[in-house]
Structure formats: C-alpha cells, structure tokens
Amino acid sequence: MIDQLSESCITSSAVDLRHVLTKLSNSIVSGIALGKKYGGEDGNEGFLDMIREYGVLLAAFCIGDYFPSLAWVDVVTGLNGRLNKASRTMDAFLDRVIKEHQERKEIGGQDGDDQRDFVDVLLHLQECSEIGVEMDRDSIKALILDMFNAATETTAMTMEWVMAELIKNSEVMKKAQDELRRVMAGKQKVEEDDLHQMHYLKCVIEETLRLHPVAPLLAPKESNTEVMLQGDSNHSICPAIYKFEDFLSNTGVC
Template identity: 40%
Template sequence: MEYFLLVPLLAFILFLHWWFFSPSNTQQRLLLPPSPTKLPIIGNLHQLGSLPHRSLHKLSKKYGPVMLLHFGSKPVIVASSVDAARDIMKTHDLVWSGRPKSSMTDGLFYGSKDVAFSPYGEYWRQIRSITVLHLLNNKRVQSYRRVREEEISNMIDKIRQKCDSVIDLRDVLSCMTNNIISRVNIGRTYNEGESGIAVKALLEQLLVLTGTLNIGDYIPWLKWVNKINGLNSRVKKVAKDLDAFLESVIEEGMIRNKKGECNVGEAIDFLGVLLEIQNGKETGYTLQRDSLKAILLDAFVAGTESTYTALEWTMTELLRHPRVLKKLEDEVRELGQGKTEITEDDLGNMHYLKAVIKESLRLHPPNPLLVPRESMEDVKLLDYHIPAKTEVLINAWAIGRDPLLWDDPEEYRPERFLNSDIDFKGLNFELIPFGAGRRGCPGITFAIIINELALARIVHKFNLALPKEEDLDMTECHGLAVRRKLPLLAVATSWSS
C-alpha cells in the first residue's frame, strides 16, 4: 500500500521540478517582451530596413512599445514609449548604463576610450567628469562666445554674397558648425593648411563608419565578411590617418602651451585643457594620450553633424510652413530692432525661437534611436524581465510622434511649447533628442546656443524662400545622424528694418 502511495508522490515531485526548472517555463514565468518571428542565423536583422527608426516604429505598433528582437545572436530591446524611456534612463539608469561591445568604435576611437562609447566603469566616470567639469561647464561654454559669434557672422557674410541666387544651406550651416567645433576643440579650423580637405573627408568617413552596422558584432562567425567587403581595411585606414592628424595637432598644442599662446581669445581650447589634465595639473588624474585623442574625436563627431543636421531640419520646416517662419521673423526682428547684430544676450527673450527649435527636435531628433545601451545585470523593464547583456534601442523619434503624448503629432506647431515646461535637457522623457541620465549628451548647452544664435541671425538678416518650382523633398538618409537625403536649397534676400 505504501509503495502505491510513493509512486504518485515521486511523480508529483518530478512534475514540480520540471515545472520550476525547465527553461521554457522559467521564461514564461519571467515574462519576456513580445517578439516578432525571427529567421535562422540573422534573427530580426532583415526587419531593420534602410531607416531603422521608422521600421522599428512600425513594428512597435504591432508588438507594443517594449519588444524583443534578435540581431543575430544578440537580444535587443526596442523601447518606444515615454514610460519605457523613463524606466531605462531614470528608474534603472545605472543598470542600463552599459554600452554594447562594438568592434567599429573600438577600431575608430582607440578601443572605445571616448565618452560616448566607452563601457560603464571607473574609466568612463573619470573621462565623463573631465568632459562635464572641465570642457563643457557653463563658464567654459560661455568663454567660447567670441568664436561662435565670429563664425556665425562669417556664415551670414557667405549668405549675403549669394543673395538672390540659390544657396545650399547645408553647405553654409555645416561649414559654420565645423569651424566653431574645430576652433573650440583644437584652437584652429582643421581646414587651415594643405591638409584641410583631407581632414574634412576623413571626418566624414568617420561619421559614416560609426553609423555602419557591423554584422560581425551580431553574428561572430561572420566576422570574415568584413575582410572580404573591405570594411576592416577602411576602418584601419581612417583610424590611421586620423591618428596622424591628431598627433600633429597635439604636437602643435604642446608648443603653443609652452609659449603661453591661446588661439581663442581669453578661452583655452579643449586641447589645451586636456594637455593640462594629462600632466595632472587639473585633476590629479593622468590622462593617457589615446584617451586624449579619443575625447578630441568625440567632440568632432558629436558636435558637428548632429548640430548642423538639427539646424537644416529646422530651416526645412520653416520653409515648409510660411506662417511659422513669419511669426519667428516678427519676434526676432522686433527684439533686434535698431541692432546691427543679434547677440547671445538677446536669445533669452526669444521664446518662439526656442519653441521652434524644440518642435524641430521633437519631429527630427538627429540620432532618433539614441546611442545603444546595454543592461549590466538582470532588470525589470515595466512588467518584463530583461536578462543581463541585453542591448536596448530607445526610439526617441517614435516617442516624439506618439499621439498619446502630443496633439496632432505629425503637425509642425511650435506653439505647443509656448505654455509648456517640457524641455530637452533630460528631465522630460517626452522629448529626449539628447538622451537622459548618466549616458545623456553632456554638450546640450553648447549645441543649442549655436542653433539658437545661427537661426536668429539668419532670420534677422534675410527673407528666405524656396527656389521657384522647387519640390521640398523630405526623404531621410540614415547615418550616425539622420539628415535630409538631399541638401536644402533656398533663396535669401536681404531684409532691412
């Protein structure tokens, strides 16, 4: 009799063991996010498309604002709601502060020793502190005012010389931004001297490569493909040539420092600050040469394309919406009445201008999926279990167009920000073009002041219109920053009060 009772008892124990410890049931209890069907080997890579922010937004409408994809063997979460963004960048910000391993950034940024791509840890905390406290603090940003105003005045002169003819606005905006960043970064424009054209082309290649999907990172046994298609060779050549440029720049900076020279007026350039830190004068922390070069590269990459891309999208939307352009002109010209130039002191009173820039960043965040993060341990994301070492893409573009957050989200209407406290500085997760939390962009103030002053001065000096019969193509082009596929052409005529 006892034997017959023992058999079902053992069977019940075995059932409980199977239920609690079998992988399939463990996954069910842990509740992973919904996931589209994946293909063998490549997973969901085929669903990224040429414009991933749009493709992933479309997928999220079917699978929800938190979904699990697989890029090859790598699990990737896509977050497309304000609640998910807040959970990642605020509630569990520390857990999500990791960066996924990238052979591309390792090859280009000295083993990912820059601020943007370096893994979370003591090294990252040190260089982040250097960037925030010594390069981009408010006093330092203000010290570069003369550089900004000079280069923006140079841009205005270029537009004036081409008045009443078709102007490539991307060209003048990118030139202005590149010159500001270069002077602030290394004390001179990088196109000074015979190597200028080569350096500009190198930095453009760097931007393209940084935004290139490396199949070997997601399917390791396919790394050999990058040898066949030439990607590895391109990365090595660009890295080698940029390193030679940076070495020459550092040598120049060391000579200038010994002579006590400073190329940006009263302000010392980033290179000068970093050289002082390298000697342990500022922080007591010794900065290795590769780290110094990686930080300089970061400034070129983060400060150039995303800044002028945001400006180009703003000008595009203004030309598409004459009512908004007229309202902006009225504000700027009234405040600038009787003045030769708009200065940074005037910007605080230009509330509509600030709303215009916010609305442009809502619809056109330069980096719509932000920089990927990675979970450093198991974590909850809303109601879902997310294992350690899971990559996450936050779709800022989708959040900016969420009808649950914005009335008429596809409409360009800056007025929505006039009586709103929503800002882009990382506290309001409805608007996160620069990210938020520990891994948010440290250069927000620097970038925005360039955009505001450049836009104010253009509107103050010129009437802008599309060329006759010009079809304003809004097609996007994917890269590190998502910009217009075609340059923005416009006709400027002088305006005088």
C-alpha cells in the same frame, strides 16, 4: 556662411544647406575644441572630408563584428582598408594638433584661462595628479573624437530640420522673422544678448527637437501608464503636427 549665402542670393544659385550647416558646425566645434577652425569655412575641406568619412564608417555594417568567421568579407569589400586608412589619418591629425598645443605651451603662448581650448584643458589634466585618473595620449584623442561625434552632426542635423519645418510652415517662419527684425532693430549681426529675447525662435527649436530628436534610438522608453509632467495635464491633440502656440504663455515663452 553668411557671406556664402549672400553671394548665392545675388547669383540666384542653389545652396546645399546640409553641406553649409555641416561646415558651420564643424568650424564652431573645432574652434572650441582645437583652438582653430577646421570646418571648411576658410576653404579647408580636408578636415571636413575626414570627419565625414569617419562618421560614415562609424555607422557602417561590419559583418565580422557579428560573425567572426565571415570577417574576410570585410577585407574583400574594402571596408577594412577604409577603416585602417581613416584611423591612420585621424590619428596623425590628432597627433599634430596635440603637438602644436604642447609647443605653444612651452613657448608661453597661453594668456590665461580665456585663451585655452578643450585640448589645452585635457593636457592640463594629464599633468595634474589631483584628479586621480591617469590620462594618456590615447585618452585625450578619444575625448576629442567624442566631442566631434556628439556635437557636429547633431547640431547640423537640428539646424537642417529647423529650416525644413520653417519652409513647410510659412506662418511660423513669418512670426520668427518678425521677432528677429524686432529684436535686431537695424543691427547688422546677432549678438548673444539678443538670443535671450528671441522666445519664439526658442520655441521653434524646441518643437523641432520634439518632432525630430537627433538621437531617437539611443534610449527607447514607453510609458505604460498615464503620467503628468511637472504638474501639467495639458497635452497636444495632434502630436505629429508642427504646432506649439498652445503652449506659449502670455509672455510669449514656451
């Protein structure tokens, strides 16, 4: 992603930030879950297109689910055909991934727990009788899909909102940039230990999640009475404004 952005800066070309961030999140999640990057970072766009189509169909309105007598409408509109095609494609892909992991295990391709990915853990649990839960192949596929559905779009969406808010709030962006330059101190790449020192950036992310929650409609709840959270009676005068400096402590931590 960094190389692509650098090249775009040199050529002064536009960047489709949503597409870039989606590829990045898919690469990270697929590396953790499948042990291989399928997010398109290496030019492989097939997996990314498959995940995108799966997400679109997941949110599609299927009239047959609400009015069974009108299920024929989904056939006429082609929705059923798209659903069946996406299901077969995803099922074949997951079968191939599971088979690759099983073959790698048979030839002794795992060197300790640090080399195992999410699929390896699920296959181990399938063979383990101590958990008391029967885990078949379909269960493994469902858990892998849950991993992608919960982590890819939500992560990319949050990063996109962070960038949008930073562009709108130039002062916040400058403070975040100053903190980044101070922590990096001439280093070329950000390491995990550096993140613990970026308190202002953490506040930027938390404020973005407050204004733009990734799943705002899952569990709606409204307080009928005034409440005090963790003994703090302070509240924001303008909750719709992107501002969090009032909640920064003397140490610069939210």
